[in-house]
Amino acid sequence: MIGVSVPAVQKWRKGERVSGENRRKLASLVAAQDLIASQFKVQDIESWFEMPILDGAPITPIDLWAANQSFVVLEYASGRLEPEAALNSFDPTWRDAYDTAFETVRGEDGHLSIRMKD
Amino acid sequence: MTFHDLEAPGSGKAPNWGALYRARGDEVSASRPIFTGDIFEDASCIGPQGTVKKTILILQHPCALRTNGVDLVSRLLVAEVVASDSLVPASEWKGRFKQMPLPELYAQPEGHFVAHLHEPQLVLPESLRLETRIACMSQMGVNILLQRWVHHNSRVIVPTFEYQKVTSEQFEEADLVEEWCDELAADEAEILIETRAAHDWLRSPSNIGDMSWQDLLKDPQSRSTVRVALRKQVKERLKN
Numbered sequence: 001m002i003g004v005s006v007p008a009v010q011k012w013r014k015g016e017r018v019s020g021e022n023r024r025k026l027a028s029l030v031a032a033q034d035l036i037a038s039q040f041k042v043q044d045i046e047s048w049f050e051m052p053i054l055d056g057a058p059i060t061p062i063d064l065w066a067a068n069q070s071f072v073v074l075e076y077a078s079g080r081l082e083p084e085a086a087l088n089s090f091d092p093t094w095r096d097a098y099d100t101a102f103e104t105v106r107g108e109d110g111h112l113s114i115r116m117k118d
Numbered sequence: 119m120t121f122h123d124l125e126a127p128g129s130g131k132a133p134n135w136g137a138l139y140r141a142r143g144d145e146v147s148a149s150r151p152i153f154t155g156d157i158f159e160d161a162s163c164i165g166p167q168g169t170v171k172k173t174i175l176i177l178q179h180p181c182a183l184r185t186n187g188v189d190l191v192s193r194l195l196v197a198e199v200v201a202s203d204s205l206v207p208a209s210e211w212k213g214r215f216k217q218m219p220l221p222e223l224y225a226q227p228e229g230h231f232v233a234h235l236h237e238p239q240l241v242l243p244e245s246l247r248l249e250t251r252i253a254c255m256s257q258m259g260v261n262i263l264l265q266r267w268v269h270h271n272s273r274v275i276v277p278t279f280e281y282q283k284v285t286s287e288q289f290e291e292a293d294l295v296e297e298w299c300d301e302l303a304a305d306e307a308e309i310l311i312e313t314r315a316a317h318d319w320l321r322s323p324s325n326i327g328d329m330s331w332q333d334l335l336k337d338p339q340s341r342s343t344v345r346v347a348l349r350k351q352v353k354e355r356l357k358n
Contacts, residue, residue: 005140005141005145007147044342047343058279096120097120104284111181111287113284114280
């Protein structure tokens with residue numbers, strides 16, 4: 001979400017120094033999460049960021065934030081921006097990009113499989 | 119209906135080769151369970167006259183790698199990884215059906231490799247030593263690999279966002295096991311022990327209905343709950 005690799009985050013957890021720029025990005029993300037959770041009554045903020053904005057398109061607030069669309073994230077969280085408008089801001093071609101002949105279904109082994117739609 | 123092509127990381131104008139990889143070189147953690155897209159040097163490939171050491175890439179879906187969620191199957195299907203004369207540009211990823219391009223595999227601009235999908239090999243899992251793993255793929259890398267591998271074998275193109283749906287819970291589980299072992303395992307012997315302990319915990323009852331923590335990973339809405347609970351469990355273990 002802030003443009004650093006997973007190994008970099010792992011190193012920070014082990015005590016390695018965070019650069020000033022990355023510290024600023026982290027603070028911005030934490031502040032946004034606090035704002036959304038407190039002002040817009042989102043209960044599980046981590047989960048909220050991971051959930052698709054609209055069924056049928058796998059675009060989440062994480063994707064918007066990573067694409068430097070933090071304002072769109074906040075507007076969507078506040079309810080001032082409808083889900084479709086938020087997706088249009090991110091990628092105007094989203095309807096075509098995620099139009100598919102496939103669907104996923106949970107198999108008898110409990111795991112998801114891909115199959116053609118009827 | 120939209121028709122999909124084989125995909126490349128990033129866009130044609132701005133490819134993002136690094137996005138294929140979760141870790142390369144000394145960033146690769148020994149704690150991470152072996153997974154689809156992992157690249158190993160010196161793997162023993164079974165040949166007609168015994169075994170031959172090759173650099174390989176694991177091809178199979180995460181669910182096909184293990185017998186019981188923990189132990190690897192007796193033979194793993196892999197592709198040989200070889201040096202490429204040049205970078206495969208993003209525009210050519212729609213073709214090159216027999217290859218999985220591996221640009222900048224060693225995190226250097228001039229070091230490009232490909233995996234030969236048309237020459238699959240079998241390896242013994244015991245030859246996949248953690249110290250010879252040189253790269254792990256990101257979620258995007260795994261999705262692109264599966265797309266290319268399935269197309270090579272069946273001429274069917276499935277968009278990578280569909281592969282995301284059928285690999286994300288396994289990828290999340292691998293992340294969690296890696297985090298558990300990073301904190302609790304001091305060496306390779308302890309990684310084996312703690313990997314089993316992490317799986318035992320994941321299969322134990324959660325605090326939600328009669329679901330295990332592993333069951334909760336099936337729902338993207340619940341994954342953050344599992345992460346919080348795992349981190350709490352790890353902290354408890356560190357205190358004791």
